[in-house]
Amino acid sequence: MRSFFTESWLTRSFLWLILAVPLLLAATGERVVAAAPWIAPILLLRFARQQPAGRGYALVAMATTGVLAVTWADMVPFDGTAYYAFVAVQGLLFALPYLADRLFAVRLPGLAASLVFPAAAVTVEYAASFGPFGTWGSVAYTQESLALLQLTSITGIWGITFLINWTASVGNAVWEEGLTSPSIRWTTGVWGGLLAATLLLGGTRLALMSPDQTVPVATVMGRHDTSSFWDLRREAKSRKAVRDSARAVQRDYLGRARQAAEAGARLVTWAETAVPVPREDTTAFLDRARTLAASHEVYLAMAVNEFPRAEAEARLQNKVVWIGPSGTVHTEGLKTHLVPGEPGQAGTGTLPTVSTPAGMWSSAICFDLDFPSLIRQAGQNGVDLLVAPSNDWAAVAERHAHMARVRAIENGTALLRPASKGHTLATGPLGRTRARVNHFTTEEYVQMAHLPTDGPSTLYAALGDVFAWGCGLGLLFLIGGAYVRLKTSAQAETARAGAA
Structure with a gap:
């Protein structure tokens, strides 16, 4: 010994x-x-x-x-x-x-x-x-x-x-x-x-x-506490009460989106899980959003939690719905990588794309950005702007926002990352920060930024x-x-x- x-x-x-x-x-x-x-x-x-x-x-x-x-x-x-x-x-x-x-x-x-x-x-x-x-x-x-x-x-x-x-x-x-x-x-x-x-x-x-041209974009936050909504959904005895609460959140966010569009934004988005939509109210909600997009000639990249009745076999859909300035629903993309234990329907692994006068746009949701092989599609498809609605918590807020920024550099795409309980971030394709909001310390409800419309091609996107x-x-x-x-x-x- x-x-x-x-x-x-x-x-x-x-x-x-x-x-x-x-x-x-x-x-x-x-x-x-x-x-x-x-x-x-x-x-x-x-x-x-x-x-x-x-x-x-x-x-x-x-x-x-x-x-x-x-x-x-x-x-x-x-x-x-x-x-x-x-x-x-x-x-x-x-x-x-x-x-x-x-x-x-x-x-x-x-x-x-x-x-x-x-x-x-x-x-x-x-x-x-x-x-x-x-x-x-x-x-x-x-x-x-x-x-x-x-x-x-x-x-x-x-x-x-x-x-x-x-x-x-x-x-x-x-x-x-x-x-x-x-x-x-x-x-x-x-x-x-x-x-x-x-x-x-x-x-x-x-x-x-350095970018030659930029496009004005905005992220919005509502005044409603969406976590309170999900508590209500679990405890409510009436589906009507749940639907009424969800409509209040929807009105709040669409109202903020209208303010951003009137301020000059060409694209408006918001954080993951921010807007709950009961499945039976989906059509009505999309009609209101389409009217807003058409009347203000703005693109909406709406992070939506579409949920069925508790007794239904269908699963919750955590997705981004894209609506163009003509009022047309262009495409939607479900979250592909669910956090272990997260309920919902996983996406197919294909990023949605929208061709606009300001370049090619796409979206992925929160945890998806932790998987480079998935986000590499953005670089392969020549995406100029990636919208990434997210939902974090205090301990990971700083690191998770930075991880998303690295995905943007890898693929030569600008990044617009609205986050609840985290850091909302807008960066150029080289990672330069254009706007940033810590939602633990601010009460700003509309964040405006100007992001480049043409991202550079990268070897990583080509070679993986x-x-x-x-x-x-x-x-x-x-x-x-x-x-x-x-x-x-x-x-x-x-x-x-x-x-x-």
Whole structure:
């Protein structure tokens, strides 16, 4: 027992694990210090490299699970056993790149060794994005530098994840061997050159690309508390009372939309879940909206919760209904990705599109924007403006709005994101904020903005997740190379032993 503590727990390597914990706390959760995700992995790599592979993986996983249990406590929409199981899985996944580095990077030379950790990090994040929570938890979302984020227009978020983790790998290599080694100097030079080029080209893109024309748009909020409506629906004994309450909300929002149109808006929208519509009243509600659109020559992108009677077999539809200035219902799109446990009918996975004189417009709803492969349709279809009605809560409001902004940069589309219980956001296709409202601290009921009418094409829209797939394939090649070197080394040892 004494030997164990002397040789393991009290060695200097555990200092790096201890120092990494506060940095991890600053790198995850509601509020993030942007530098922390770049520094914490250096310390964790240093620790894992000095431990047996299994023990190092287990301890890194324990540390990250404990940190996530604290920082994500208010961000995850469930609690109890399910919550702790969720963060445990996340912690185990987070630690996998450290295990890969410990097993394979130590058997590879210079540049190849430095690529194992970032390639593994991207592979794990990309694989996790196919789960029910999409890209939630990606380290890329901790960064808000617009120059850096322009990289997502080429690689998606995976390029940011790679750079952050490659920085850790190169930093650890310099820490271990110093810059006296030619291979380390070469590796550091390649890393530094690519990072500098990313920032330089991103800054150049921001400086040179500016919109020629814009369109006035608006998001509106009603005075009615829609959460009170849903409480009423659950408790009301009369369907008539529910319908009367829903009509009051509808009148409120259509009235705000009229104000926005009279103020010059060419497009008006509002937040997810804001307007409830009993199924039997759908036609009447749409008739009123069509009259409004035609009389004010405005486009309406209406976030609607259309719900059936409780005894009906049909399911709630959370959707965006598009009405043009002629009063025509152009199209509608249901929410595709429902939050686990969310009731309703899921959409088909096809984004609706509306061709307008100001460009191609489309819509997706809240959680849909956490899935890059779905929103990539906007870039493929040449969408110039993406409307994204959302409904958040305080702990995720800042991060979720930022995640939506990254989708806009990836696909070269302007973004109009009205949010209840969150941050309403209007950005250009490069991510520049044109308008922003925190609905926890403001009583504004109409937000006006001018958004570009022509978004740039992006490589990410054309190529998709090629970079992520490349990291996965590259990781396999690196593992194969490590195996070959290990086998060759073992054969050489055997030969030397035989000769002796």
